[in-house]
Amino acid sequence: MEPYDVNEYRQMKANDTEQFLKLAKSVQNDERVPVNFSARTMTRVREQHTLETRSADEQFLKFVRNLPWKQHVPYAFEKRIMARIREFLTPDPLTVWSRMLWRAVAPCFGVMILAALFSAKEPTTAFIDQAAFDPAETTTETVDPESTDFETVMLASFDDLEYTW
Amino acid sequence: MFMGVSAHTGSAPLSQMQVTEIDIRTDEELVEIVVGGEVDCFEELITRYQPRVFGMARKYFRNESDVEEVVQTIFTKTFQKLGSYKGTAPFEHWFMRLSVNTCYDALRRRRNRREHTISDMLFEDESWQDRLGNIPSDDDQEGLEQARELVHTVLDQVSDRARIVLTLQELEGHSVKEIAEITGWSESLVKVQAFRARKEMRASVERFLMKEKRL
Numbered sequence: 001m002e003p004y005d006v007n008e009y010r011q012m013k014a015n016d017t018e019q020f021l022k023l024a025k026s027v028q029n030d031e032r033v034p035v036n037f038s039a040r041t042m043t044r045v046r047e048q049h050t051l052e053t054r055s056a057d058e059q060f061l062k063f064v065r066n067l068p069w070k071q072h073v074p075y076a077f078e079k080r081i082m083a084r085i086r087e088f089l090t091p092d093p094l095t096v097w098s099r100m101l102w103r104a105v106a107p108c109f110g111v112m113i114l115a116a117l118f119s120a121k122e123p124t125t126a127f128i129d130q131a132a133f134d135p136a137e138t139t140t141e142t143v144d145p146e147s148t149d150f151e152t153v154m155l156a157s158f159d160d161l162e163y164t165w
Numbered sequence: 166m167f168m169g170v171s172a173h174t175g176s177a178p179l180s181q182m183q184v185t186e187i188d189i190r191t192d193e194e195l196v197e198i199v200v201g202g203e204v205d206c207f208e209e210l211i212t213r214y215q216p217r218v219f220g221m222a223r224k225y226f227r228n229e230s231d232v233e234e235v236v237q238t239i240f241t242k243t244f245q246k247l248g249s250y251k252g253t254a255p256f257e258h259w260f261m262r263l264s265v266n267t268c269y270d271a272l273r274r275r276r277n278r279r280e281h282t283i284s285d286m287l288f289e290d291e292s293w294q295d296r297l298g299n300i301p302s303d304d305d306q307e308g309l310e311q312a313r314e315l316v317h318t319v320l321d322q323v324s325d326r327a328r329i330v331l332t333l334q335e336l337e338g339h340s341v342k343e344i345a346e347i348t349g350w351s352e353s354l355v356k357v358q359a360f361r362a363r364k365e366m367r368a369s370v371e372r373f374l375m376k377e378k379r380l
Contacts, residue, residue, distance in 0.1 A: 077233075077236075
């Protein structure tokens, strides 16, 4: 008995497959149609179509699609819109004023914080030196000159009012 | 630029063309001019689009006062947002998208204001289904008005999203792709919404029929 050759076996298999495919390709398609096939199919299609078009929602959609919709525009509508747009564009003095006030809020707040920080600072050495030379001003209380100045400036108008009265 | 003889603009048939001065500038050119500061040119844009916008708004709202209010909002919103129009897509698409979104917002706000019920729309002389079979002629204004009322009553029963999709797809005849562009949704979302909308509409129509049978 001859030894078993794998390659030979594979070659044989490949030839068989090729032959089979050749044979399969040579077989012609059976294009015969059963009697009245198209008529039967069309009957079913028509039945389905009738069923669909008879259903209320399909009827409603058909109704909606064919219904004419008005495109009538009210008289001088564009003028009305333009008047409204021009109203937007014309600045209202009160709105402008209030917008300006709102814009001023942030800077004012910043200035207030800076002033508060500035006035809360320790007294400067120059002031202490000056106080040491002045015998009348020798007190144990430490007074911040800048905060005093700030207060004087802020209340100046009220002081004037007091004098007037 | 103006022409003495009319230029064919929009969807008006040739027979309806007016022999008056018509602006032949494109929408995009007009937008550029308006953004540049010539506000009066916006009137031309309003004139061009108002019939279409009114037609569209009437499909969503039944009261004429509501329709006018929505159209007014659409145009004022357009004017305010004109600066954000980049010009990458046609102005018409951008404008229609804004219009539909404004209608959608207005629909949501008016959700609780349903004036008509199903019983109001049942007719004594003929069945509901018979009525659907006959579309009134153009001369029969009363019949047309009743037909529109009927459509509004059925569509009032569905959700706002479903209504938007049904109106765009069935009443205006837009494709899925176009609806996706108008609404800003993905095409698959539009398909899902369209399926749900049909289901909701079917349920609404069936409710009508059930009510009719009971009477």
